[in-house]
Amino acid sequence: MxxxxxxxxxxxxxxxxxxxxxxxxxxxxxxxxxxxxxxxxxxxxxxxxxxxxxxxxxxxxxxxxxxxxxxxxxxxxxxxxxxxxxxxxxxxxxxxxxxxxxxxxxxxxxxxxxxxxxxxxxxxxxxxxxxxxxxxxxxxxxxxxxxxxxxxxxxxxxxxxxxxxxxxxxxxxxxxxxxxxxxQTDYQSSPSVHLSFSSTAPTTKSYDWIYGEILVPKGGDPLATYYESLGFYRGYMGIQTNSDQERRVLFSVWDSKDAEKDKSIQQSDLVTLVAKGPGTVTNNFGGEGTGGQCYNPNANWETGKPVHFLMNVLPDSNGSVVISAWYQIDTKPWVYVASWRAPKEKRYFDGYYSFIENYGYTNGWMRRMAYYYNAWGKQSGGGDWVSFNRVRFSHTDGKPGQRVDYEQGVSPAYPDRFYMASGGYTPTKLTANEIPLGKQIPIKDLTSFKKQVQDALKEEVKRQ
Structure with missing residues (x-):
């Protein structure tokens, strides 16, 4: 009003x-x-x-x-x-x-x-x-x-x-x-907004595969935006607007301890690269915990076209998990990003979360926006795919007099999609937190993806 x-x-x-x-x-x-x-x-x-x-x-x-x-x-x-x-x-x-x-x-x-x-x-x-x-x-x-x-x-x-x-x-x-x-607002960035996905369907809440899609509409892609798709207990995956020419897909996994703050950290606490795709760049990161990061600088995702994300977690007998990630832009072939070994971990995914983040301050008045939808998890142990049709909202600000310019919920334009927006200095908008359960399983045959994980493990053994 x-x-x-x-x-x-x-x-x-x-x-x-x-x-x-x-x-x-x-x-x-x-x-x-x-x-x-x-x-x-x-x-x-x-x-x-x-x-x-x-x-x-x-x-x-x-x-x-x-x-x-x-x-x-x-x-x-x-x-x-x-x-x-x-x-x-x-x-x-x-x-x-x-x-x-x-x-x-x-x-x-x-x-x-x-x-x-x-x-x-x-x-x-x-x-x-x-x-x-x-x-x-x-x-x-x-x-x-x-x-x-x-x-x-x-x-x-x-x-x-x-x-x-x-x-x-x-x-x-x-x-x-x-x-x-x-x-005035304390910072010139814009609020980070989050959706945590779950399901109204019966589920074990234990998934070895998770899947989701993002579509950034035209005009919703200011520079220095990170649209996270699959966030989980040890890391996250999503897309970034890095420059007018570069649009990355990013995949990061945290160490067991923060190497910048915890003096007790050992080599056994650090994530290690198992294998990576031919176009993937890898490095270490810090400032928000430490860990291994990788990205494809030539992903070149586009506004108006969906980006599909797939992730697998494979617990190993040595008390670690191997986490692998892929993406697909529109109808192009799937691209393997990398596999990371996360030590001192045994968990499967229990769902995931998504967010929009402005990691640059100088254009913080601009409105960032994306649709998040077709979210699924495949129950571990050979179980069925489960549709994630419910979300929980959260954000980093919302204090009176500060940044309250964010939107979250079911899209007014697409009743089968959630959406998030941040920035623009407009009034807060929150809509419904639930959509109908999905009916179309996103990937019926995971054989080729499983093979890539096994090939990555073989490559790791050869290096050792």
Whole structure:
């Protein structure tokens, strides 16, 4: 549900800043004894238009969670800085804390809009000029009336060469009579959202094969996104948007202990590579536990086409398990990724989980989205395939005033698919957590996959 939000019309000429009459006004009464001021670090914004790489034309240093480092090195007049702020109803005085080189006047356009594309607020624009004194100043903009709680988008865009002459430290919002709240998000990434799969059908919850599909729709694939498909007790598998040219399939398995934190770790705790496919790159990873990682840099999955995932776990007599993974893009042949040996482990899969994660901060306002569906597990010991038709939701944020822009549940467009979305600074949406049980077994004959596992074990023996 969306209600109209309003900015209080105003005009003014203020300290360090000249304003034209386009919808802003200065209200000195807002800064009364009962007022409260909210400080938004200027580096809690984004650079738009987004370009990959470090050289953005303006520096907005990443800071988590409350680090204040200034926006600076503004040399590109085509680049804006955009803040998405969560605000509650109230009247606010709005100002910038910054510095402009002495004797330089810098014209900008300030645009304020509803962050939700479905919102009814009409975008407003204001031409402003920062006048440089060479000292750190408070540049008072004017008053803003917020009628409804939600995300608001503030864009500051140069109208001439910024000349690397401006530094912005903070945005100030002073609420009249203490009514209102303003929150920047602690991090500029987007929420990680998860689905944990299970079944309404009778099952042992012990599976030696698991299967799932992902379809990323067009426009749902910003850079630095990981769409995990099969997550389990020792690792995970999924797809990534690594660059405009590279779309990886990734498969990782954790060690028995964290090599970066646990000093008691032994060589026997580390995962080892059993075998890998011809296009697979392998390495070690850390930062979230340690383990073995592999990926196919030339997978080249595409939006609008499904990616199929298959994984097998084979317990061995020496107290370890061998975990193998494959993928298929649309109707192309299946691709073998690798097999890893996970030590000190005896378990079969008991189901799996999926997620969407933004592992890059600089494009965290973009919306990531994918369908997750046709989920199955084959019961160990030669049992039947079981359809996973129920999910449990979870996420990494959702705190008031923070990142609540995520969606999870049964797709409104496809009643036989779950979906997840993250980012966009839109309202939270949660739908149903159950779909009908699947009827079509995904893979009827596993013979060729079983043979690849056995061939991998033979290759491991030869190396020893």
């Amino acid at each position: 969306h209600t109209k939000r309003h900015w209080k019309p105003f005009t003014a000429t203020c300290l360090g800043l000249s304003l034209m009459t386009l919808g802003f006004s200065l209200n000195p009464g807002l800064a009364g004894a009962q007022s409260k001021t909210f400080t938004v670090p200027a580096n809690k914004g984004y650079v738009l238009p987004f370009t990959a790489g470090r050289h953005q034309g303006v520096s907005v240093p990443v800071g988590y969670p409350e680090t204040i480092r200034p926006v600076s090195k503004w040399t590109d007049k085509t680049k804006s800085v955009v803040w998405y702020l969560y605000q509650e109803p109230g009247d606010y005085n709005f100002s910038f804390d910054g510095q402009v080189d002495k004797g330089i006047d810098l014209p900008f356009e300030l645009s304020i809009s509803d962050a939700d594309p479905a919102g009814q607020f009409n975008e407003q624009h204001q031409r402003i000029t920062f006048k440089g004194s060479g000292s750190r100043d408070t540049f008072t903009v004017g008053s803003i009336a917020i009628a409804d709680t939600g995300y608001y988008r503030y864009e500051l865009k140069p109208k001439a060469d910024p000349k690397n002459a401006i530094t912005l430290h903070s945005l100030f919002f002073t609420a009249e009579n203490g009514k209102g709240e303003v929150h």
